[in-house]
Amino acid sequence: MTTRRSLRSAPADLPAPRIDAENEPAQPVGKQTLATKQKLGKPRAALIDLSNAIEKGKKNITKLGVRKGRVHRVAGQQQQQQQSGDSTQQAPRATDAQPRGALKPRAGVKRSAAGAAADGAVKKARKLRSIPTLPDLRVSVSVTRLAEGSSSTSQVSAASSSLASITSEETTGFETPPEGNSPESERAADLVSRLNAENERRASALPEGVIDFDSEAAGDIFAVPEYVNDLFRHYKEREAMCQVAPYLGTVQTDLTEMMRSILVDWMVEVQESFELNHETLYLAVRLVDLYLAQVEVSRETLQLVGATAIFIACKFDERLPPPLDDFLYICEDAYARREIIATEMKILRTVNFDVGLPVSYRFLRRYARCCKLPVEVLTLARYVLELSLMEYQFVSVAGSRLAAAALALAVHMRMPGHFEQIKATVEYFSGYSVSEFQDLTEKLHLMLGREPNPHLKTIRAKYSHQVFHKVACIPLLRQAPSL
Incomplete structure (x- = not known):
């Protein structure tokens, strides 16, 4: 069972173990020394593994609750830290140790074995937090082709150095590759000409008055202009397959339109408080409608269906979905853990595990x-x-x-x-x-x-x-x- 480890539970009174990369004996696979276990701390449960979820009552767990119609964070974690500060000192957060995205030292800087080992432990603790955001990324689109039959390292380096780096700066065309008679230059020139011809063909096929957005975004790898039309054509085809039939008064005899509206309003509040993606909210509401169109639900379990739908949508769309305990708490512990897990299995079976719905x-x-x-x-x-x-x-x-x-x-x-x-x-x-x-x-x-x-x-x-x-x-x- 896969687990993630945390540095927060590492005792501060123990001296840092001295690590010698050259003289340290090799450890058997799957075993760890006592010093390593003390440094990494107790394993933390994976979010997606429900059977190993975080148990209730653990210390230093920030829960979410509902008061006066709002989902809020319960204060008290800071007081617990102050009370236990004399006896136990928590390890600093990984985000305070290094700036965001600084995963590797600069080239040419030598690191000691102890420093490298400490960095490795920090990387394990901030594994999910180390992903840079979109503004941090600086991407340039480059077209590279290697010469055929080049197997040695020298041939690959020579072929790679002779290719042209093509960078798009909000232009509809591509830069002309460097002139030359080498096979690599000819292949690069042929690729550029075919890309420009594709842009011209696409622009000529557009009706009059249509903005050619895809050609202008030809160099943006996040816009994927080569595939975006096929993607949304696929989404539209799936809409007919995932269409929801009216269910109030037919399948659902105990529910009303007002009950459904109150449920969706509560789901929007959860999405805002958890700071979830908008796609997560729309997917969760779609899962609720698909489930209600096929399975009869009582008004007492309607909120259970809504909370479970958000839980499933978070696993599909969120980079770091909230744990199961948070969903139990926002329902004011009206449902047990086994009920949410059982409802999750029912919803997934109802939609045939097809969660990639067009929203x-x-x-x-x-x-x-x-x-x-x-x-x-x-x-x-x-x-x-x-x-x-x-x-x-x-x-x-x-x-x-x-x-x-x-x-x-x-x-x-x-x-x-x-x-x-x-x-x-x-x-x-x-x-x-x-x-x-x-x-x-x-x-x-x-x-x-x-x-x-x-x-x-x-x-x-x-x-x-x-x-x-x-x-x-x-x-x-x-x-x-x-x-």
């Missing part, structure tokens, strides 16, 4: 990027789309069509008169004509103009904050826009 939020971001809309318009569209999660009337609507309607309404509210300029782009990348989502735009407009329910305040309060540009406070249109 409307992914389509919305794609449309906004292709139309080059500012973040204020995208945030307003996100607000409209997130409000639609609580509406039962949109359960059976395809996410790609709903995202196009939310984007069109947001553009009319934030940038009046600009929709005509991006109309062709929205139709091309969404695959729908404006007449196909005109009715959805009218329904979303009526949803925004409805009197807010006092029991459903989370989303409106969330998007009334300055962080989200206060888009919930924007005045509504007098009537639904005519697309």
Whole structure:
């Protein structure tokens, strides 16, 4: 069973063991000395392994709870640390020891054996925290080809040094490779010409008035312009396979639309408090609808289904999903651990373990990027789309069509008169004509103009904050826009 180890439980009164890399005898595989065990501390359970989850009552565990409708962190960890500070001194966090992303020493700097061993222990403790964020990465796109039949190290080095590094800086074309008669230069020139020809073919195939976003992002490896159209075409094909049929009054006889809206409002609150991705929220709501469309659920276990759906979505979308104890605590210990695990297995069997579902939020971001809309318009569209999660009337609507309607309404509210300029782009990348989502735009407009329910305040309060540009406070249109 795989476990992760922590430095927090290492006793401070023991002297650091002296490590000599040259004279230290080799240890058998799977065994550790006493000094090594004392240095690494007790094993910490893996988040994904439910059978080895963190037990209740352990010290230094920050739990999450619900008070007055809000999910908060329970204070008290700092007091425990002060009380035990005289007898036990905790090891410093790995993030305080070195700056983020500094995993290796600079070239040419020699490290002692003791320092290298200490760094190795620190790396184990901060294994999941050492992944740099996107702003920390500096990526250049390079095209490299090795000469055929080159097996020795010298031949590989010679072939690699003669290739051209192609870097894109928001241009539609590629730089011309260096001139030469070598086979490597000819191959690089042929590759560049084929890439430029592909960009020209793609641009010529676009209808008039469509923004060629993929060609402009040809050098961005995160935009993957070579595959992005195929990816979203695959998402749209899967929408028909994952469509949810209306279930209230048929499969679910004990539930109402208001109960479902309250559950989704609570799930949004959990997503905001746990600081989860937006994709996690949309996936969790989709899992709930798919499960309710096939399995009858009582109102007493509805929250259990919602919490378990978020737990599954976190495992799929989050880099570091919250542990199971946190989900038990936000439910105020109304359910046992075995109930969440059993519900997780039921949901996964119901969806046939197919968790990679297409969600409307992914389509919305794609449309906004292709139309080059500012973040204020995208945030307003996100607000409209997130409000639609609580509406039962949109359960059976395809996410790609709903995202196009939310984007069109947001553009009319934030940038009046600009929709005509991006109309062709929205139709091309969404695959729908404006007449196909005109009715959805009218329904979303009526949803925004409805009197807010006092029991459903989370989303409106969330998007009334300055962080989200206060888009919930924007005045509504007098009537639904005519697309």
